[in-house]
Amino acid sequence: MSHTNKRFSIVLVWLLVWLVGSVLGTLVQSQINLNALQNLGVGIPLDTRLHTTIHDLGNFSPVYAVIFGCSFAVSQVVALLFTRFTGTAWRTFWCVFGAALGLWVTFKVVDMIAPMPILISSTRTAGGMFSMLAAAAVSGALFSKLSTRKLSAGPALAVLLVAGFALPPGEVLAQAGKSxxxxxxxxxxxxxxxxxxxxxxxxxxxxxxxxxxxxxxxxxxxxxxxxxxxxxxxxxxxxxxxxxxxxxxxxxxxxxxxxxxxxxxxxxxxxxxxxxxxxxxxxxxxxxxxxxxxxxxxxxxxxxxxxxxxxxxxxxxxxxxxxxxxxxxxxxxxxxxxxxxxxxxxxxxxxxxxxxxxxxxxxxxxxxxxxxxxxxxxxxxxxxxxxxxxxxxxxxxxxxxxxxxxxxxxxxxxxxxxxxxxxxxxxxxxxxxxxxxxxxxxxxxxxxxxxxxxxxxxxxxxxxxxxxxxxxxxxxxxxxxxxxxxxxxxxxxxxxxxxxxxxxxxxxxxxxxxxxxxxxx
Structure with a gap:
């Protein structure tokens, strides 16, 4: 495979894994939030859990995709550079470790600049943070595995088309006559x-x-x-x-x-x-x-x-x-x-x-x-x-x-x-x-x-x-x-x-x- 085709294939792999990681992180945070309610004695039927998860896939995942995408891009580039020095046997380790560490650092940076102390609510607890990082680690392992193979552009780009979203319009109320x-x-x-x-x-x-x-x-x-x-x-x-x-x-x-x-x-x-x-x-x-x-x-x-x-x-x-x-x-x-x-x-x-x-x-x-x-x-x-x-x-x-x-x-x-x-x-x-x-x-x-x-x-x-x-x-x-x-x-x-x-x-x-x-x- 030529260097150009190899780089193009890696980019496609990254985009596909980015999408998978964004969805996986969304699924994890949804279940963490619902489990927190269950611990308060709130009954959550299966259809309600499913509806909530679908809602979050449409509303939370675009926000998370930006956060995860930034961390994943940097972490995997660094992981591949480390692989050059340590050998391909360490490739999976660096990709997995880098994905988790990169997301943790990104969460901390976002929390420092966001209006509220913690932007992603599922990371409020140690267990929630670990679960989100574990989802990122899975994405790192997937990237390590797929990036060694040639990926066809057609199927990958078709999958990526599902990432669009829209925000609802705001509402304006009329001002009453002044007295x-x-x-x-x-x-x-x-x-x-x-x-x-x-x-x-x-x-x-x-x-x-x-x-x-x-x-x-x-x-x-x-x-x-x-x-x-x-x-x-x-x-x-x-x-x-x-x-x-x-x-x-x-x-x-x-x-x-x-x-x-x-x-x-x-x-x-x-x-x-x-x-x-x-x-x-x-x-x-x-x-x-x-x-x-x-x-x-x-x-x-x-x-x-x-x-x-x-x-x-x-x-x-x-x-x-x-x-x-x-x-x-x-x-x-x-x-x-x-x-x-x-x-x-x-x-x-x-x-x-x-x-x-x-x-x-x-x-x-x-x-x-x-x-x-x-x-x-x-x-x-x-x-x-x-x-x-x-x-x-x-x-x-x-x-x-x-x-x-x-x-x-x-x-x-x-x-x-x-x-x-x-x-x-x-x-x-x-x-x-x-x-x-x-x-x-x-x-x-x-x-x-x-x-x-x-x-x-x-x-x-x-x-x-x-x-x-x-x-x-x-x-x-x-x-x-x-x-x-x-x-x-x-x-x-x-x-x-x-x-x-x-x-x-x-x-x-x-x-x-x-x-x-x-x-x-």
Whole structure:
């Protein structure tokens, strides 16, 4: 065989094995994800398993093919070079070892640059990672075997034609007619995360890197960062989150802060109480630290709200790489908790006295709860949480209820893989409203002002990705109306609040962030 024909044959072999490896890796990750659900007690019939696998072959495999293809191309070229020096007897070893090592290195590189800590969910565990690398090793062995033979171009190219795919189009919602004006209330903020008004009209604003600022009622006088703020773990999604004045703030000047604490390899969501002094916080005391410790810097939750009985609600996330823990009552990941103002556990919490359950847990089966509000008029607690790619949810929270994640979801993974084949599952609560595609909700208020009487009692849900506010009308536990607002601002909204003046206040998510004031014309 001429050198030209030999090189052409090797290229065809590589393309064929690349396709086989992409399909094989997809099959492996599908079964790993489904087995993780089975370990939670989810029943998965054979036809459901088959349907999920076919879905992933159409949606996950194109993403994986790019990742696997990059690693496989480099690893097999290097393997063939090593073979020249060590002899053909080592050819299979180098191809197998190179395919596995190359994919492992590629996974690590992708995880460093991807938005989330781990892009391919099946690699979250050592067993899952080993299985994916084993699939790559099989591809390496196949390449070693076939690349010593002459391969006809016709059949190989015919097989490769099945690798095409298409992405669904996005959806755009219309902007309603304007009955408001938008002005800058405060600017020059470093990634503002939350805002809370004090009884005298001043406002506290948290900045994710760990600063807390006090702003005058007119927005013109902003303090330097206040001293005494607890040490914050700041990385990725981790940082200083919510600020909440005590229900009796006038008497005791007490506030509460939620924040990420610890190190990258072992961190938690923490809540501290403190007295607001002139230029600094005083009497700072940690009252809650989530358990278990997790690694990475994603999915903390971090919103807080008071119930009428003066108990404190705190939302948490699943830690991203620990999603099955949202169904495990022995830890706080993927939960909403309820504690007293001193950090003690209310005796009527739903899991008090249940063996193996954390007594602080109020509800579970959540992904990353970043919106929370108590609807005083209807006496209900409302929360929203991020889905993955689609499946953002608004839920009316009742104690002891399972909200489904990851057993049931309307979203799919960022790679296109299915997380669960079920949108509904027995024993779990359906959302009041969900979004597909994702809007990335963050911040929420039940509008209770007089400036916009037509919106009174409505939910106003901020969004990061969609750069909008969704006005949602709830009838019971279901949404009956939705309208998109403030799209023209063109900013990611991290938080939204009803001001004491009846105006709506929007925090923009940026290193040069602002608070915008929305008032009636």
């Amino acid at each position: 408001y004006k938008i002005e800058t209330f405060v600017d020059g903020l470093d990634s503002p995360w939350s805002m809370a008004f004090l009884p005298d009209g001043r406002a506290l604003i948290t900045e994710k890197p760990g600063q807390l600022r006090l702003v005058g009622a007119d927005g013109k006088a902003m303090s330097k960062p206040l001293g005494g703020v607890p040490q914050v773990f700041y990385s990725g999604q981790a940082g200083l989150f919510d600020v909440l004045p005590a229900s009796d703030f006038v008497q005791n000047q007490q506030i509460f802060l939620s924040y990420a604490c610890g190190t990258r390899s072992a961190n938690h969501l923490c809540v501290s109480s403190a007295k607001l002094g002139t230029n600094s916080l005083e009497n700072v005391k940690e009252i809650f630290r989530s358990q278990m410790a997790k690694s990475g810097s994603a999915h903390y939750g971090g919103r807080m709200a008071w119930l009428p009985d003066n108990t404190l609600i705190v939302t948490l996330g699943d830690g991203y790489s620990y999603r099955e823990e949202a169904q495990n009552l022995s830890n706080h990941l993927g939960k909403i908790v309820r504690i007293n103002a001193d950090g003690s556990v209310p005796k009527d919490n739903p899991f008090v006295g249940k063996q193996g359950a954390r007594p602080e847990i109020y509800s579970y089966g959540h992904r990353n709860v970043q919106g929370l509000a108590y609807d005083t008029a209807n006496k209900r607690l409302i929360a929203h949480e991020h889905g993955p790619r689609g499946g953002d949810e608004v839920n009316v929270i009742t104690p002891g209820t399972n909200y489904g994640w990851p057993k049931a979801t309307y979203g799919i993974d960022y790679t296109g893989a299915q997380i669960s084949p079920f949108k509904e599952y027995e024993g779990t609560q359906q959302p009041a409203i969900y979004w597909v595609p994702s809007i990335a909700p963050s911040g929420m208020t039940v509008y209770n002002g007089d400036m916009f009487p037509q919106w009174k009692g409505n939910l106003l849900v901020g969004a990061l990705k969609a750069q909008q506010v969704s006005r949602v009308v709830l009838k019971g536990n279901k949404a009956s109306e939705e309208e998109v607002l403030f799209k023209e601002v063109g900013a990611r909204f991290r938080d939204i609040r009803t001001g004491p003046d009846g105006a709506i206040y929007l925090l923009t998510d940026s290193s040069d962030g602002k608070v915008l004031r929305v008032s009636a014309r």
